[in-house]
Amino acid sequence: MKLKTKFFGIAIFIVILDQITKALFRDVNYGIFNSVTNTGAAFGIFKGNVFVLGLISLFVMILLVYYFYKSPALYLPLAFLLGGATGNFIDRMFLGFVRDFIDLKFWPIFNIADSFNVIGVIILGYILITAQEKHL
Known part of the structure; x- marks a missing residue:
């Protein structure tokens, strides 16, 4: 399977899920x-600024494809x-807020898109740190 197919296939699967x-x-x-509904980004930043968050999300999605x-x-x-970014972008653009529903009580309420964003950042960080250590 081509890498491009895997990349977009995984992203689409996450959006659907x-x-x-x-x-x-x-x-x-x-x-x-x-x-619950969230009109802001992580931890409520930019609360109520759907347009700004939408533009930021769109920019980030374009950057991710570029990278x-x-x-x-x-x-x-x-x-x-x-x-993850696309799943929350869809909510923001069509509903004016993001739907969150997983409440672990000790952490802010989140959703599946948020989970994949965190997992993606962790994996990316690990790859970048270990690659950097190989060059030291």
Whole structure:
């Protein structure tokens, strides 16, 4: 399978998974599931600025695709980040807010897109740090 197909396939899978879970847990408030809306970004920054967040998200998504073509070996973390960014972008543009529903009580409420964003950053950080250590 071509790397390009894997990259976009993973990102699309994450978007679909994110949107399905947000729809399924829309009105659920039980256990670790607590449906809320977020008009800001992580930890509420830019709260209420849907247009600004939309522009930032669009810019980030374009950069992620650009970096995939520039560094295809980073396809997995970049696909995770693209899928996560796109899932939340869809919410912002069509709903005016992001739907969050996973409530671990000790952390801000989040969703599947957020999870893949964090996993993508961790993998990308690991790859970049270990690559840098090899050159020391």
